[in-house]
Amino acid sequence: MNDATKEMEPTQKLKFYQKGTFTVGNRLVSEADRTVQASIDRSNAITCGHRGCQGCGEALGARYVVDAAMRATNNNLIVVNATGCLEVFTTPYPETSWQVAWVHSLFGNAAAVGTGVAAAMRVKGRSEVRILAQGGDGGSTDIGFGCLSGMFERNDDVLYVCYDNEGYMNTGVQRSSATPPAARTATTDAVGDEPGNVFGTGKSVPKIAMAHGIPYVAIASVADLHDLERKVTKAMGFHGARYIHVQVPCPLGWGSASHDTIRLARLAVESGVFPIFEAEYGVITGSRKIRNRVPVVEYLKLQKRYAHLFKNGDAPRLERLQKLADRNIAEFNLLAHEGNV
Amino acid sequence: MPQHPFAITLDVGSSLANQTGSWRNERPVYVDRLPPCNNACPAGENIQGWLFHAETGDYETAWRVLTQNNPLPSCMGRVCYHPCESKCNRADVDSAVGINSVERFLGDEAIKRGWKFEAPKSESGKRVLIVGAGPSGLSAAYHLRLLGHQVVLQDAGPKAGGMMRFGIPKYRLPREVLDAEIQRIVDIGVELKLNAKVDNIQETMKAGKFDAAFLAVGAHIGKRAYIPAGEAAKIVDAVSVLRSMEGEEKPLLGRKVVVYGGGNTALDVARTAKRLGASESIIVYRRTRAKMPAHDFEVEEALEEGIMMKWLSTIKRMDEGKLTIEKMELDKTGFPQPTGVFETLEADSVVLALGQDVDLGLLNGVPGLTIKDGVVEVGPNMMTGANGIFAGGDMVPSERTVTVAVGHGKKAARHIDAWLRGKTYTPAEKHEIASFDKLNTWYYTDAPGTVRPVLDTVRRQSTFDEVVSGLDETNALYEARRCLSCGNCFECDNCYGVCPDNAVIKLGPGNRFRFNYDYCKGCGVCAKECPCGAIAMVPEEI
Numbered sequence: 001m002n003d004a005t006k007e008m009e010p011t012q013k014l015k016f017y018q019k020g021t022f023t024v025g026n027r028l029v030s031e032a033d034r035t036v037q038a039s040i041d042r043s044n045a046i047t048c049g050h051r052g053c054q055g056c057g058e059a060l061g062a063r064y065v066v067d068a069a070m071r072a073t074n075n076n077l078i079v080v081n082a083t084g085c086l087e088v089f090t091t092p093y094p095e096t097s098w099q100v101a102w103v104h105s106l107f108g109n110a111a112a113v114g115t116g117v118a119a120a121m122r123v124k125g126r127s128e129v130r131i132l133a134q135g136g137d138g139g140s141t142d143i144g145f146g147c148l149s150g151m152f153e154r155n156d157d158v159l160y161v162c163y164d165n166e167g168y169m170n171t172g173v174q175r176s177s178a179t180p181p182a183a184r185t186a187t188t189d190a191v192g193d194e195p196g197n198v199f200g201t202g203k204s205v206p207k208i209a210m211a212h213g214i215p216y217v218a219i220a221s222v223a224d225l226h227d228l229e230r231k232v233t234k235a236m237g238f239h240g241a242r243y244i245h246v247q248v249p250c251p252l253g254w255g256s257a258s259h260d261t262i263r264l265a266r267l268a269v270e271s272g273v274f275p276i277f278e279a280e281y282g283v284i285t286g287s288r289k290i291r292n293r294v295p296v297v298e299y300l301k302l303q304k305r306y307a308h309l310f311k312n313g314d315a316p317r318l319e320r321l322q323k324l325a326d327r328n329i330a331e332f333n334l335l336a337h338e339g340n341v
Numbered sequence: 342m343p344q345h346p347f348a349i350t351l352d353v354g355s356s357l358a359n360q361t362g363s364w365r366n367e368r369p370v371y372v373d374r375l376p377p378c379n380n381a382c383p384a385g386e387n388i389q390g391w392l393f394h395a396e397t398g399d400y401e402t403a404w405r406v407l408t409q410n411n412p413l414p415s416c417m418g419r420v421c422y423h424p425c426e427s428k429c430n431r432a433d434v435d436s437a438v439g440i441n442s443v444e445r446f447l448g449d450e451a452i453k454r455g456w457k458f459e460a461p462k463s464e465s466g467k468r469v470l471i472v473g474a475g476p477s478g479l480s481a482a483y484h485l486r487l488l489g490h491q492v493v494l495q496d497a498g499p500k501a502g503g504m505m506r507f508g509i510p511k512y513r514l515p516r517e518v519l520d521a522e523i524q525r526i527v528d529i530g531v532e533l534k535l536n537a538k539v540d541n542i543q544e545t546m547k548a549g550k551f552d553a554a555f556l557a558v559g560a561h562i563g564k565r566a567y568i569p570a571g572e573a574a575k576i577v578d579a580v581s582v583l584r585s586m587e588g589e590e591k592p593l594l595g596r597k598v599v600v601y602g603g604g605n606t607a608l609d610v611a612r613t614a615k616r617l618g619a620s621e622s623i624i625v626y627r628r629t630r631a632k633m634p635a636h637d638f639e640v641e642e643a644l645e646e647g648i649m650m651k652w653l654s655t656i657k658r659m660d661e662g663k664l665t666i667e668k669m670e671l672d673k674t675g676f677p678q679p680t681g682v683f684e685t686l687e688a689d690s691v692v693l694a695l696g697q698d699v700d701l702g703l704l705n706g707v708p709g710l711t712i713k714d715g716v717v718e719v720g721p722n723m724m725t726g727a728n729g730i731f732a733g734g735d736m737v738p739s740e741r742t743v744t745v746a747v748g749h750g751k752k753a754a755r756h757i758d759a760w761l762r763g764k765t766y767t768p769a770e771k772h773e774i775a776s777f778d779k780l781n782t783w784y785y786t787d788a789p790g791t792v793r794p795v796l797d798t799v800r801r802q803s804t805f806d807e808v809v810s811g812l813d814e815t816n817a818l819y820e821a822r823r824c825l826s827c828g829n830c831f832e833c834d835n836c837y838g839v840c841p842d843n844a845v846i847k848l849g850p851g852n853r854f855r856f857n858y859d860y861c862k863g864c865g866v867c868a869k870e871c872p873c874g875a876i877a878m879v880p881e882e883i
Binding site: 021022024025027034035037038040046048049050052054055056060063090093094095096097225251257258259260261262263266292 | 351352353354355356357358359360361364396397783784785786822831832833834835837838839840841842843844847849850857859860862863864865866868869870872878
């Protein structure tokens with residue numbers, strides 16, 4: 001049933017378009033064909049002055065998502081935010097960076113609050129107002145997981161976006177169920193026989209979301225803005241429960257250089273570590289093909305959380321990580337075929 | 342005291358109050374780096390600059406930017422050996438941008454659409470004599486005229502163009518193209534005097550009341566080598582053969598032609614002989630193919646056309662219809678040494694293509710000149726040892742190509758202009774080179790070069806039609822868009838999009854971007870994700 005062999009639909013269809021196909025904007029194409037982020041009057045849902053770290057992937061990912069959702073809904077959008085970095089660095093009392101209707105309640109209940117806001121809008125007859133609930137991987141895959149699953153199974157009319165930075169970064173880099181194997185966190189120290197996070201733990205929330213049979217599930221990355229915006233816009237074309245999982249590199253928690261945020265997201269995609277695909281009603285409809293495949297070490301070696309793998313040359317574990325990426329590549333059909341580029 | 346709801350004590354404020362720029366220890370700055378193509382161009386063209394306009398389909402602006410430096414794009418797009426393409430960063434992505442073919446397309450568009458140069462805005466009242474209407478003289482005439490000087494362009498030949506007309510075969514440079522580009526220079530008010538050889542530069546300058554002179558007489562005398570020859574042996578030089586191709590009487594070389602030499606002129610004349618009907622056209626060269634000074638693609642084209650090559654051979658003797666050749670071998674230092682092994686080769690004529698000398702007769706009696714190895718020494722400002730007499734092109738020490746000559750003409754014009762105004766010309770300081778490591782090539786799509794269709798080999802052998810044909814509108818646009826815009830912002834919006842702090846301000850089409858240092862935290866994502874390397878990170882002073 002799943003068909004990951006299909007290439008996801010291209011975001012731009014242009015002839016003789018050689019330069020900047022992957023860039024944010026381009027002077028050679030019409031305004032309508034450029035990304036939301038290229039627009040001089042984009043919403044800037046998270047404005048300047050927020051306290052996100054230098055090179056924060058989440059600040060970037062959240063602005064990409066919310067700006068695109070605002071355009072898709074003609075600014076009729078209410079955002080519900082779980083506790084986490086995103087909430088903390090944007091709203092230290094009494095300041096706010098948000099330029100959108102924005103609600104925060106608790107760490108674990110963003111999906112439930114989103115459901116409630118959606119119900120309220122329905123009661124008030126405000127069918128044009130759409131709801132976006134969002135949180136980090138902690139608030140989504142761990143603490144808010146029950147509420148999230150409930151929102152999915154009831155098929156509530158909410159788009160839930162998880163910004164996955166692979167740990168509890170705001171509270172000091174603790175492990176979450178989205179932390180990858182071998183990654184060092186404050187609670188999975190790089191000591192002992194199996195340094196870093198244990199292999200064989202964690203879960204894939206996108207796959208769990210698909211198991212609920214909800215209308216739309218997608219994975220996206222800050223490294224591919226065109227794809228990310230297309231998915232948010234597409235999600236807003238559905239009613240019912242929708243889920244988008246966005247990988248957002250964290251310079252602080254990953255121990256990477258602040259300028260490498262997008263580069264890391266790109267390497268995660270190009271190595272197969274972070275497969276990009278989308279699914280409708282529980283069935284995969286396409287995956288994003290790798291352009292220039294790179295070995296997983298290229299991705300790992302830029303991050304201090306994996307430094308222990310390189311310090312003493314931990315070949316077996318590096319090989320296991322490569323195998324996981326290879327498995328993703330096979331499972332989601334990430335390599336382009338002849339004539340399918 | 343304002344009323345607040347329960348448990349609220351402060352008014353809501355925007356995070357704009359929090360100027361995160363104070364976190365920064367490095368700041369991004371927009372820079373313009375020097376594209377390697379521009380740096381490699383002997384004519385000093387702003388290649389990236391004109392491709393930028395060609396990409397939008399605004400070919401006229403592209404042509405105008407191009408001709409700010411070089412008035413002969415249509416000729417250049419045919420005969421230039423494009424050192425720019427050898428340095429193109431795109432070669433490390435897939436293959437170099439076909440700069441030369443786009444240049445030719447723009448030049449041909451200009452001729453087709455009748456685009457003209459704008460006349461000079463003011464007159465300086467100074468008179469400059471230019472001797473030699475080849476590429477260097479034409480280039481100098483164009484630039485000096487645009488700078489407001491009265492220019493007289495004088496040439497010994499019956500037509501302008503110099504070696505472009507009398508040295509380069511028609512199959513490489515059609516004469517209509519050359520004529521059109523020369524006429525456009527004449528049209529801005531350059532006085533062209535033909536069949537007017539200058540015998541004494543000082544007298545001519547005095548008689549014509551010239552304030553300065555630029556000499557670019559070229560190198561038109563074919564070098565001879567002593568070859569013992571029988572009575573009926575026909576030995577001619579390549580320059581005369583190519584020159585006579587322009588006249589009524591085509592040279593008679595016979596069925597079997599041997600060309601002696603290994604440069605581009607040797608190839609030109611061998612290919613010309615083939616087109617004149619020779620059944621065999623053989624190049625005899627004393628060293629190997631790898632050591633040949635000719636460009637490899639021309640050797641390749643010649644071989645395709647059936648030109649034969651005899652490497653490691655010297656001509657010892659010529660008799661009627663017969664040639665004695667000695668085989669050579671390279672010694673340890675790479676020099677050819679005789680082996681004492683001889684062979685004979687049938688030949689109706691031998692054409693010597695052993696290089697050219699300059700006729701320096703017009704400089705007799707001029708004091709202060711330095712002449713070395715048959716060419717005139719010039720200073721960094723292109724001025725000879727004689728005050729007010731400048732020189733360029735093949736008659737000064739340099740690589741002898743059309744492009745170098747055009748570059749000399751421009752450079753000399755700028756120095757002559759400054760000299761006439763009692764100033765010195767200082768060229769703008771060069772920017773840092775936009776080397777490949779400065780780029781983020783992820784953002785460029787992969788595209789192979791547009792290969793210029795090559796005329797059918799058979800057709801080429803018998804006629805003087807152009808060998809390499811041009812691009813049309815659609816593939817020229819395609820080719821132009823392959824440019825990576827190395828080191829120069831092309832407004833892709835990447836910095837504006839990837840800033841996690843909204844600290845990049847978009848200024849609108851043509852105005853690029855500005856950093857908002859009040860909020861820029863100095864993370865450096867913009868610089869890393871800039872495709873073309875137009876952002877540098879600079880340490881903050883603390």
